[in-house]
Amino acid sequence: MVRLVLEAARTAGVSPDELNRLPGVGVLGRQGIRVPTMLLTRVWEVSSAVFAEAGGAPRVAQLWTPGRFHVWDYVIKSSADLGEAFDLAARHLPAITDPDSAFIVRRNAAGRLTVATRPVPTFGRVGALIGEFVLGLLLQQAGAALGRPVTPVAITVAGEPPRSHAHLVETFGTRDIQFDAPVSSITFAPADATAPLPGADPALAAIVRDHAVHSISNARPILGWLDKVHAEIADSFADGPPSLDRVARRMTMSSRTFQRRLHDEGTSWREEVEKVREAEATRLLRDTGLTIDAVAARVGFSDVRALRRAFHRWYGRTPADFRRQPSAK
Incomplete structure (x- = not known):
């Protein structure tokens, strides 16, 4: 599926250099590998404006x-x-x-x-x-x-x-x-x-x-550098709100080098924490019976109000409303 979307991106005119910089693209020619979902998401992020101009995602x-x-x-x-x-x-x-x-x-x-x-x-x-x-x-x-x-x-x-x-x-x-x-x-x-x-x-x-x-x-499975960052962020939730310095140490980097690498990947610490939090909070609400307070604690929010604000930002609704939606199950 990643190969299909990459082909569409190249055909639509996305810069080859921009696509080749994406983590994991270099292994796509191999057979028998499992490509992380994050690579597919990254291809869409760098190609979305071009795809929209070319007639939208169904054209892909x-x-x-x-x-x-x-x-x-x-x-x-x-x-x-x-x-x-x-x-x-x-x-x-x-x-x-x-x-x-x-x-x-x-x-x-x-x-x-x-x-x-x-x-x-x-x-x-x-x-x-x-x-x-x-x-x-x-x-x-x-x-x-x-x-x-x-x-x-x-x-x-x-x-x-x-x-x-x-x-x-x-x-x-x-x-x-x-x-x-x-x-x-x-x-x-x-x-x-x-x-x-x-x-x-x-x-x-x-x-x-x-x-x-x-x-x-x-x-x-082929894990890119950002996949490893996501895993470290998810593991750090057990200690409360994730810390850039702590995750950088676990990635065996200084904080400055870690931030520079994130910038080279076209992202930031705040963006990656947000993505991991959204994915994990959504999974917990959809697949477990944990209370909303417990979900907030599991994804490193200081309190349930912070989770509610984040869910409204992500989906325009509260966590409780999301959980009640049949299509979220």
């Missing part, structure tokens, strides 16, 4: 063609219907990207099928663009699997709306697009969710699923 998704994602595409194509296809695709997502990029599949009582992404640790329009890209990709997968055009019944986007979203209405074929949602999601009608897929093949399905499991279990 249109670079996908059936078979480009190898075994993952065939897991979807060989399934019985879209419900099974996306259930299995979610389970085997690490075959094409980092496990942190997982999405959630659910059905309601009326038979509608919704595929929702987990929140992305980035801000503003960048997060929205990533969500729009994933939804565009899922829509293309659905159409390829069914062998016909598919129109979703609803779209939600986690992030700020663009000045105009006419291109999204055209891409998704619906005006029911909600921005500033807890997560990005696409909802399919019951008739599309349960329609038999023309490529359904139980024998092939068993083979490609075994191959997907093998690919995932043998992939080697």
Whole structure:
């Protein structure tokens, strides 16, 4: 998936030097590696303005063609219907990207099928663009699997709306697009969710699923420098608000060298702490029963009021409202 977005960035005119400076880009030519989600996020951050001018994130998704994602595409194509296809695709997502990029599949009582992404640790329009890209990709997968055009019944986007979203209405074929949602999601009608897929093949399905499991279990994680910084920040939460000096020592650097390296990576200490806090607080609210006070303490906030202010900054709602949203589960 990172290779696809990098190809789009280069085609759209993003500076090759800027892309080559991103941590982890140099290993993308190797087979059998697991690329960190943060690299994908960084590509979007440096390319977002160019992508917006080129027609938005769905244009990036249109670079996908059936078979480009190898075994993952065939897991979807060989399934019985879209419900099974996306259930299995979610389970085997690490075959094409980092496990942190997982999405959630659910059905309601009326038979509608919704595929929702987990929140992305980035801000503003960048997060929205990533969500729009994933939804565009899922829509293309659905159409390829069914062998016909598919129109979703609803779209939600986690992030700020663009000045105009006419291109999204055209891409998704619906005006029911909600921005500033807890997560990005696409909802399919019951008739599309349960329609038999023309490529359904139980024998092939068993083979490609075994191959997907093998690919995932043998992939080697490649950690960039910022991934190590994030791990140190997350570990430091146990001692309260994270300290730049303490994390710098754990990275075997002076504070000045550490700050200079962050600047060279195009970021800052404050930005990276914010990203780790957002990702960890969101995970704890979504996946655990911890109280909101306990979540605040776990991510190094001095009190729960600081967590509430941060959540309002990230999502425009309180932690309690976020936890109550079904799509956040």
